[in-house]
Amino acid sequence: DTEVTQTPKHLVMGMTNKKSLKCEQHMGHRAMYWYKQKAKKPPELMFVYSYEKLSINESVPSRFSPECPNSSLLNLHLHALQPEDSALYLCASSQDRSREHGYTFGSGTRLTVV
Amino acid sequence: KNQVEQSPQSLIILEGKNCTLQCNYTVSPFSNLRWYKQDTGRGPVSLTIMTFSENTKSNGRYTATLDADTKQSSLHITASQLSDSASYICVVRTDSWGKLQFGAGTQVVVTP
Numbered sequence A: 001d002t003e004v005t006q007t008p009k010h011l012v013m014g015m016t017n018k019k020s021l022k023c024e025q026h027m028g029h030r031a032m033y034w035y036k037q038k039a040k041k042p043p044e045l046m047f048v049y050s051y052e053k054l055s056i057n058e059s060v061p062s063r064f065s066p067e068c069p070n071s072s073l074l075n076l077h078l079h080a081l082q083p084e085d086s087a088l089y090l091c092a093s094s095q096d097r098s099r100e101h102g103y104t105f106g107s108g109t110r111l112t113v114v
Numbered sequence B: 001k002n003q004v005e006q007s008p009q010s011l012i013i014l015e016g017k018n019c020t021l022q023c024n025y026t027v028s029p030f031s032n033l034r035w036y037k038q039d040t041g042r043g044p045v046s047l048t049i050m051t052f053s054e055n056t057k058s059n060g061r062y063t064a065t066l067d068a069d070t071k072q073s074s075l076h077i078t079a080s081q082l083s084d085s086a087s088y089i090c091v092v093r094t095d096s097w098g099k100l101q102f103g104a105g106t107q108v109v110v111t112p
Helices: none
Strands: A004-007 A010-013 A018-025 A031-037 A044-050 A053-057 A064-070 A073-079 A087-094 A109-113 B004-007 B010-014 B019-025 B032-038 B045-051 B056-059 B062-067 B072-077 B086-093 B100-102 B106-111
Touching (some): A010 A018, A044 A064, A053 A064, A073 A087, B004 B086, B019 B086, B032 B072, B045 B072, B072 B086
Antiparallel strands (some): A064 A073, B004 B019, B019 B072, B032 B045, B062 B072, B086 B100
């Protein structure tokens, strides 16, 4: 299995809703990443997990809450989002932070906040 | 200021023709440079990765070059196909903790 799987593929949520994005990989990678990508812009790093521990938070608002329950799973919990948070959310994984062998992106979750 | 600049911003080419995309970077220190292909609404897919000592790498009809002295890279697409229509992103990794610096991408449209 050489894929990073993200679910759901599409999500529409209201500003008062709570939802979660899920990312899964079974390549034995120990570094996992969340990116946010607006239309026609490059991805922007949000969080980095290394060996299930949060190692980088790029000053992301607290309405985005990451969680890494185990080495294969990465979640992004969403609460009280704003319309400007609508974007493509990408998950990625690599062997570990220092060795990026196999740096692989998922297909993304298209999030729309209404 | 973005440390990875790509040109052109967009281009339209006829099916079967060749094209070359450019990437200039100022990222330092340098670990490696990747080219990704991203279809609209999908995640980026890696095409090539080159380290400091490599100056060319191919993946099918895609050939990337790297001049680490001038900090320039190019991606050449040979005999373009309609499925090549996508955004092509140049990504440079630094040596520190490995943060990736993304270019803004070149939007390629291949027409019949």
